Amino acid sequence: MVSPYFRENEMAERKIRLMVAKPGLDGHDRGARILARCFRDAGFEVIYTGCHQSPEQIAAAAIQEDVDLVGLSCLSGAHRTLFPRVVELLKEQGAGDIAVIGGGIIPDQDFPLLYDAGIMAIFTPGATLDSIVDWVRTNVKPRK
Amino acid sequence: MAEESEEMDKLRKIREGDVRTASRLIRNLEDNLPEAKSAIKRIFPHTGRAHVIGITGSPGAGKSTLVDALISSFRKKEKTVGVLAVDPTSPFTGGAILGDRIRMQRHAEDPGVFVRSLATRGALGGLSKAVGDAVHVLDVMGKEIIMVETVGTGQQEVEIINHSHTVVVVLVPGMGDEIQAIKAGIMEIADIFVINKADRDGATQLYSELTAMLNMVPEFTGGWRPPIIRIGNVFDSGPFGESMEELAAAIAEHYRRLVEKDLLGDRMRRKTLVEINEALRDAILEPILKNLTESGEMDRIAGRLLRKESDPYTIAEEVARRCLK
Numbered sequence: 467m468v469s470p471y472f473r474e475n476e477m478a479e480r481k482i483r484l485m486v487a488k489p490g491l492d493g494h495d496r497g498a499r500i501l502a503r504c505f506r507d508a509g510f511e512v513i514y515t516g517c518h519q520s521p522e523q524i525a526a527a528a529i530q531e532d533v534d535l536v537g538l539s540c541l542s543g544a545h546r547t548l549f550p551r552v553v554e555l556l557k558e559q560g561a562g563d564i565a566v567i568g569g570g571i572i573p574d575q576d577f578p579l580l581y582d583a584g585i586m587a588i589f590t591p592g593a594t595l596d597s598i599v600d601w602v603r604t605n606v607k608p609r610k
Numbered sequence: 611m612a613e614e615s616e617e618m619d620k621l622r623k624i625r626e627g628d629v630r631t632a633s634r635l636i637r638n639l640e641d642n643l644p645e646a647k648s649a650i651k652r653i654f655p656h657t658g659r660a661h662v663i664g665i666t667g668s669p670g671a672g673k674s675t676l677v678d679a680l681i682s683s684f685r686k687k688e689k690t691v692g693v694l695a696v697d698p699t700s701p702f703t704g705g706a707i708l709g710d711r712i713r714m715q716r717h718a719e720d721p722g723v724f725v726r727s728l729a730t731r732g733a734l735g736g737l738s739k740a741v742g743d744a745v746h747v748l749d750v751m752g753k754e755i756i757m758v759e760t761v762g763t764g765q766q767e768v769e770i771i772n773h774s775h776t777v778v779v780v781l782v783p784g785m786g787d788e789i790q791a792i793k794a795g796i797m798e799i800a801d802i803f804v805i806n807k808a809d810r811d812g813a814t815q816l817y818s819e820l821t822a823m824l825n826m827v828p829e830f831t832g833g834w835r836p837p838i839i840r841i842g843n844v845f846d847s848g849p850f851g852e853s854m855e856e857l858a859a860a861i862a863e864h865y866r867r868l869v870e871k872d873l874l875g876d877r878m879r880r881k882t883l884v885e886i887n888e889a890l891r892d893a894i895l896e897p898i899l900k901n902l903t904e905s906g907e908m909d910r911i912a913g914r915l916l917r918k919e920s921d922p923y924t925i926a927e928e929v930a931r932r933c934l935k
């Protein structure tokens with residue numbers, strides 16, 4: 467049985483699924499949790515995998531969950547290694563179509579390296595929640 | 611023709627255990643795409659091999675943690691494992707946070723384990739509408755054990771019995787008085803009871819209440835009296851590990867009993883009936899509702915009801931007469 471409330475509000479388009487993950491040893495997940503909540507409120511299905519994830523775990527989970535997008539959060543300074551590794555692993559496993567974005571404490575001078583590695587967008591302190599949701603809505607289409 | 615062979619190719623990949631193809635199919639099932647249904651038509655004949663275990667209980671009872679520990683236990687015995695973990699969808703935005711995986715991420719890289727989160731998307735029984743078909747997908751992938759974790763349930767989200775061979779009801783101490791144990795609903799569906807967090811106050815009392823409740827049952831189906839397994843603090847790894855083995859053994863024993871007493875068929879029949887019910891609803895009721903909504907008649911009906919010009923039964927009979935000739 468499906469509640470009639472849902473039937474009335476059912477959207478014709480496909481639901482966006484995304485994953486919020488924290489790679490590496492960084493345990494500061496307040497930002498990631500707020501973002502997960504905000505994606506939920508935007509009507510997305512959000513898989514949250516918690517802290518201390520290896521890039522291998524993140525890539526495997528993203529594929530098992532069939533997400534459209536992985537959002538990586540890192541505040542420890544290890545983004546130069548960890549973010550590109552996730553993209554690489556997804557590509558190796560035939561899942562290069564899963565978009566990867568990043569956020570956290572990321573100095574401007576690292577942006578080119580991350581973009582070159584295939585990170586599609588980077589959000590740093592000061593980015594509004596709305597701007598992140600808008601980016602997702604504009605750039606991520608649920609795949610066929 | 612090309613489409614046909616593409617579909618056969620997908621099916622072959624799923625049977626070989628390809629995660630990407632399987633998880634995509636599950637997604638298409640959740641989104642209710644017609645092509646996903648046609649895939650189920652093809653895989654249906656190959657289903658029915660896995661042991662499906664339902665794990666249910668109130669929010670925060672420790673379901674995900676138990677599933678995680680059970681995965682380890684089954685993997686030690688070299689069984690392949692699939693997990694479907696359901697979390698609630700927001701009734702307001704349609705969004706969801708699926709967080710059951712957090713407890714299971716240490717198994718993410720194990721190729722013998724496939725964990726998939728599902729949002730309820732408005733389904734009321736503690737599961738998602740796609741669960742039944744998603745179980746078929748994992749089954750065809752060759753997973754020997756499939757665990758289905760419900761949302762945190764209240765007293766009457768009992769749909770899990772329609773989808774599993776063995777139901778584990780997870781309780782924690784301190785949730786209510788002795789009347790709770792004799793109420794109808796979730797307390798009746800357990801094949802196995804777990805008292806989780808049994809190191810907490812009230813565990814002994816809960817144990818005796820459950821025992822007293824079970825003592826009042828005149829006869830158990832197939833002679834199976836649900837065992838009560840007490841599981842202590844997860845961080846106290848020695849005793850925790852032992853009680854998890856006890857739980858895994860009880861699950862295996864229950865399955866053996868179902869097979870021995872020829873009761874597995876009953877459980878499967880229950881699932882089959884639910885599936886055909888759902889399919890009929892999709893094929894008959896959904897098009898009618900869609901038509902009423904799109905033509906604007908649903909709004910007019912709501913108006914008539916609000917003005918008390920008619921009542922739901924009369925209108926339903928009118929619609930039925932018109933649509934079901």
